[in-house]
Amino acid sequence: MDLTTILQGLLTGILMAGIYALVAIGLTLIFGVVRIVNFAQGEFVMMGMYATYWLWKLWGIDPYLSLLITMPLLFCFGVLIQQFLFRPILHAPDLAQIFMTVGLSVILMNAALFFFTADFRTVKTAYSEWTLRLAGVALPMPRLFAFLGALLLAGLLTLFLSKTDLGKALRAVAQDREVSMLLGINPDRMYLLAVGLGAAVSGAAGGLIVPFFYVFPTVGVIFVLIAFVVVILGTLGSIEGAMLAALIVGVAESLGILFAGADLGLVVVFAILVATLVFKPSGLRGQA
Amino acid sequence: MNRVLSPQGYVPAVILLVLVVLPHLMPNPFYVHILVMMAIFVVLGQAWNLIGGYGGQLSLGHAAFFGTGAYVSTLLVNAHGISPWLTMWLGGIVALFLSLPVGIICFRLQGPYFAIATIGLAEALRLLVLHFREITNGAQGLTVPFKGNAPWLLQFDSKFPYYYIALVMAVATVLITRRMERSRLGHYLVAIGQNQDAAEALGIDSSRAKAKALALSAFITGVAGVFYAQYTYVIHPDGVFGLGLSVQIALVAIVGGVGTILGPAIGAVIMECFIQSTQIIFAGQYPGLELMVYGGLLVAVILWRPRGVFPWFARLYGWIVDHLPSPGAAQA
Numbered sequence: 001m002d003l004t005t006i007l008q009g010l011l012t013g014i015l016m017a018g019i020y021a022l023v024a025i026g027l028t029l030i031f032g033v034v035r036i037v038n039f040a041q042g043e044f045v046m047m048g049m050y051a052t053y054w055l056w057k058l059w060g061i062d063p064y065l066s067l068l069i070t071m072p073l074l075f076c077f078g079v080l081i082q083q084f085l086f087r088p089i090l091h092a093p094d095l096a097q098i099f100m101t102v103g104l105s106v107i108l109m110n111a112a113l114f115f116f117t118a119d120f121r122t123v124k125t126a127y128s129e130w131t132l133r134l135a136g137v138a139l140p141m142p143r144l145f146a147f148l149g150a151l152l153l154a155g156l157l158t159l160f161l162s163k164t165d166l167g168k169a170l171r172a173v174a175q176d177r178e179v180s181m182l183l184g185i186n187p188d189r190m191y192l193l194a195v196g197l198g199a200a201v202s203g204a205a206g207g208l209i210v211p212f213f214y215v216f217p218t219v220g221v222i223f224v225l226i227a228f229v230v231v232i233l234g235t236l237g238s239i240e241g242a243m244l245a246a247l248i249v250g251v252a253e254s255l256g257i258l259f260a261g262a263d264l265g266l267v268v269v270f271a272i273l274v275a276t277l278v279f280k281p282s283g284l285r286g287q288a
Numbered sequence: 289m290n291r292v293l294s295p296q297g298y299v300p301a302v303i304l305l306v307l308v309v310l311p312h313l314m315p316n317p318f319y320v321h322i323l324v325m326m327a328i329f330v331v332l333g334q335a336w337n338l339i340g341g342y343g344g345q346l347s348l349g350h351a352a353f354f355g356t357g358a359y360v361s362t363l364l365v366n367a368h369g370i371s372p373w374l375t376m377w378l379g380g381i382v383a384l385f386l387s388l389p390v391g392i393i394c395f396r397l398q399g400p401y402f403a404i405a406t407i408g409l410a411e412a413l414r415l416l417v418l419h420f421r422e423i424t425n426g427a428q429g430l431t432v433p434f435k436g437n438a439p440w441l442l443q444f445d446s447k448f449p450y451y452y453i454a455l456v457m458a459v460a461t462v463l464i465t466r467r468m469e470r471s472r473l474g475h476y477l478v479a480i481g482q483n484q485d486a487a488e489a490l491g492i493d494s495s496r497a498k499a500k501a502l503a504l505s506a507f508i509t510g511v512a513g514v515f516y517a518q519y520t521y522v523i524h525p526d527g528v529f530g531l532g533l534s535v536q537i538a539l540v541a542i543v544g545g546v547g548t549i550l551g552p553a554i555g556a557v558i559m560e561c562f563i564q565s566t567q568i569i570f571a572g573q574y575p576g577l578e579l580m581v582y583g584g585l586l587v588a589v590i591l592w593r594p595r596g597v598f599p600w601f602a603r604l605y606g607w608i609v610d611h612l613p614s615p616g617a618a619q620a
Contacts, residue, residue: 037400039348088591098346098403099542100590102535106583113576217576221531225411228404236399263419270408277393277401 004136009258010251015143017250018150019205023223024230024242025154026202032174032237033194036086039101041227042220043108044199048074048206049215050116056123056210063123063210064149070207071200078199079192086195087188105220112217121215128211142211149208153201158239170194174237202227225266226253229273235283244284248272295612299605304459311451320447324519326560327454328512333540333552334461335508338468340538341546342477343501345395349406350537352413353383353506355528357513359417362430362523365441372442376514383510384503391499398484407531414529429524432517442518450519457515458553461508466549473500481547509537532579539582543589545598554601 027041051070055061061069085104089096130141161167172180173190181187205223213219230249234241249269256268280286311320332350339345357379364370364378390409394402417424424430437445444450468474476497479487484494517523527533536559544555562585566578589596 037403085587085591092590092594094344094400095340095346095542095546096590096594098348098400099538099586102348102538103583103586103590106535106586107580108583110576110579110583114574114580115576118575225407229408232401232404261419263415267412267415267419270412273405273408274393277397277405281397281401 005258006255007137009254011137011139012143013251013254014247015147015250016254017247018147018154019209020223020226020230020250021243021246022150022154022205022208023202024227024234024246025157025239026198026200026205027224027227028231028234028237028239028242029157029201030195030198031231033170034082034086034090034191036090036097036101038198039098039224040081040105040108040220041198041202042222042224043105043112044074044078044202044220045206045223046112046215046217046220047077047108048203049210049213049219050112051203052207052210053121053123053215056125063125063207064145067149067204067207071204074203075196075200078196081199082192082195087191090191105224109217109220116217118217123210123215125211140212146208146212150205153204154239154243157197157201161239166193222266226269229269229276231283232281233272233276233283235285238283238285241283241285294614295609299609299612307455308452311448317447320451322560322564324447324451324454326556327451327458328516328519329537329540329556329560330458330553331454331461331512332509332537333544333556334458334465335505335512336537337541337546337548337552338465338505338508339498339502340541341548341551342469342474342481343498344477344481345402345498345502346538347406347502347505347534348403348531348538349408349410349534350505350509351529351531351533352406352410353387353509354513354516354533354537355410355413355417355523355525356383356386357510358517358523358528359424359430360510361514362432362517363423365432366430371440372514372518373440376442376511379514380507380511383513384507387502387506388499391495391502395495395498395502407534410529410531410534414525417525417529424525427525429522429527430517432521434521442515454515454519457512462549462553464504464508468501468504469549473497477501535586536582539586541596542586543596545596545601548596548598550601551596551598554597558597 023041023045026044027038030036030038030041048070051073052063052066055066055069056063081104085100089100125142127141127145132139132141132144159167161171169180169185170190170193172183172185173187173194177187180190202223206219226249230242230245231237233248234243234245249272252272253265253269257265260268276283311323314320332354336347336350340347360382361372361375361379364375365372386409390402390405394405418426421427432443435441435443437443439449442453476487476492476494479490479492480494480497488494513528516528540555540559541552542555543558544553545551563578563582566581570577
């Protein structure tokens with residue numbers, strides 16, 4: 001295996017890591033604030049992908065431009081999910097919480113199958129095939145755009161959480177619900193905001209990859225599984241941790257595909273999960 | 289004698305008798321097939337219940353143990369002609385050994401780790417089976433060659449023997465659950481479920497107790513996987529290792545009522561009726577619609593019936609027992 005191939009694998013992994021980070025940030029934001037492990041997070045990605053696909057197919061709207069439509073739509077969807085499905089089970093046992101989100105995932109995935117069929121769909125844009133070549137290593141432009149878009153959105157979200165009053169209120173609820181209530185913050189509203197934002201950023205990750213990734217009903221499963229490994233490796237609830245972990249997972253998956261075979265990328269990702277649980281279950285940013 | 293003659297004694301016997309003669313009352317192979325599937329899901333739901341209900345550790349990957357049993361057995365049966373009556377135990381034991389590292393790694397931790405790790409395990413096994421196609425035949429799956437009526441090979445030309453074997457397995461699993469509930473391990477698990485820290489303070493090794501329950505659960509699930517492979521003659525990685533199966537197993541226990549001896553059995557009967565009727569109603573014409581309905585059912589049960597249908601059933605059963613004659617008491 002020559003150096004160029006390995007460099008190519010590294011590059012592909014790094015570019016994909018941006019997307020994994022964005023999906024994982026959505027997951028970890030919801031977990032951090034609402035304390036619900038959302039097994040339906042992958043379906044937010046899937047919905048972002050289908051929304052982008054249909055906007056392009058029906059009205060010819062550019063996938064990147066349609067983020068301006070899909071993100072608000074998914075935000076509203078997340079708010080509805082929190083209001084009607086998550087709120088009643090906020091203090092319920094783990095069983096209710098986990099299987100509520102599993103049920104939601106099954107519903108959404110199969111709704112996509114029912115309405116859009118199992119067909120694999122692609123979006124062809126003028127820039128879908130653009131590639132930059134650097135010393136024999138191919139840099140596909142849509143992947144680069146997706147990576148930069150994901151970094152931009154993650155950066156904006158971090159700024160929102162650290163600089164604005166609303167963002168600080170959200171983090172306060174994540175840290176301590178009771179104390180934040182004493183400070184006059186309404187946690188119910190922060191929950192709505194967290195699930196809305198979590199759905200919007202994961203949906204945006206879906207929209208960003210549409211120019212180079214197949215759209216199909218069960219596509220979310222891949223992303224939710226990877227996102228789980230990323231958030232555990234990066235410490236549950238930590239956004240910086242998720243970004244660092246996404247880089248590790250993205251590169252490991254890409255190298256796994258290179259060395260073990262295209263169908264074993266996810267197996268390498270699960271190996272990282274096992275290693276994390278054995279050696280540092282609290283994750284990279286964890287205390288113990 | 290009084291115990292046998294009281295309703296508490298004879299009602300279970302009557303139920304068991306009904307279960308034994310039931311296929312003869314409706315000998316149509318399609319109905320017997322439904323009964324066999326019900327019995328298999330009684331076993332699976334009950335096995336999930338041991339760790340998910342009593343142990344409070346929610347597995348989303350029980351298909352890992354099911355598929356392991358199915359593949360280990362079918363490979364051995366096909367390659368070496370070993371009797372499935374033997375590979376049934378082997379399949380269960382391999383599934384048990386597979387569960388040990390999962391338990392050791394996850395039960396030290398509190399949080400969603402076990403649910404996520406079990407999904408990962410099942411998915412990794414599915415991908416590995418797809419990858420090593422020289423051994424596993426990849427996505428095409430494995431078939432058990434049909435040898436006609438060969439009881440030694442666990443093959444019959446009628447569905448009745450399968451039903452009775454599945455019924456024995458289902459009743460055995462219910463009895464194992466009852467025994468476990470009343471054992472030291474069962475009491476440990478209930479104590480851990482109520483307050484893990486308090487249970488630990490009393491000297492209970494919680495990870496060990498959970499790992500034991502998981503091992504038992506995995507063993508039973510593996511055995512069921514072997515039986516399923518023999519019954520259907522064909523297994524596919526997407527079917528026996530799929531997330532859909534794992535969710536269905538959990539759904540049986542949740543709809544019935546977790547942490548109860550009979551809840552998963554009732555759940556299996558309800559879910560199988562539900563699945564068969566949706567298949568008849570939608571006739572496979574609308575892909576996705578059936579599973580959408582299951583997902584909806586799961587959400588509805590969580591929102592409005594988090595303890596499953598078992599409480600209703602228990603009340604009905606109590607009412608029946610109260611209103612039946614008790615010849616034993618009359619004699620006394």
